[in-house]
Amino acid sequence: MTIQILLIDDDPVVNFIHSRIIQDKFPDHPIFTFQNGLTAIEYIKQNPHYSYLIFLDINMPIMDGWKFLETIAEDETKYDLQIHVLTSSLDPEDKSRASNNKQILSYINKPLKSNNLKDLLKYK
Template sequence: MSIQLNCILLIDDDEPTNFLNKLTLEQAGCARQIHVAQSGQEALDYLRNANPRPDLIFLDINMPAMDGWEFLERYRNLPAAKKADIVLIMLTTSLNPDDEIRTRSIPEVSGFENKPLSHDQLGNLLKKYFSKN
């Protein structure tokens, strides 16, 4: 893949899913660094101190303690410089059409995808959001 991002952040409580998604990202060679947060709070802590700041975030909806929706509410309150130009994609197993509709109403969310992440999905997302064409 010719597009290479500086950093991608995966936010998901499911270790096997994180393993598969990270493997897909590594095989694509599309990021210099991949950071995994297993909770919304861990992700917020990372974003407050992130170096490097992620270019792309994949966020799960259904997580214990803090789900993806609550993460987004708190994400909104981060300083603008901490979230500038970050593309945030909901990556979920949710089959509830209301989740996708709700996602479209949140300006911080760029897209809604089903997991696990595939090479084709990743390629399409990278072209859509990071291609300089």
């Protein structure tokens, strides 16, 4: 199964920087960026045959990261998802909520660093 990397963050500059970091480390994986959770869910639903490595921001307009997780959980068994929260949030409540969510594999503070990636990509 082909693995796609999804960056879901409302800041296009952050998406650009993070996609470059990931691309340098893993050039064989296609990377797609989305500026809110809703467009990412629509993409996943239209392309269910891929495995997804997802870097998800929490605070976004239209659909934030928490609503994305809640919505995707409704169809969780249909998709192969590896979700990592990638956020600038320092709110202890966000960290606690993430650690109690079985969908989330890790909570990473921005910016993403290339040395974090080898441990995160179980699908290499």
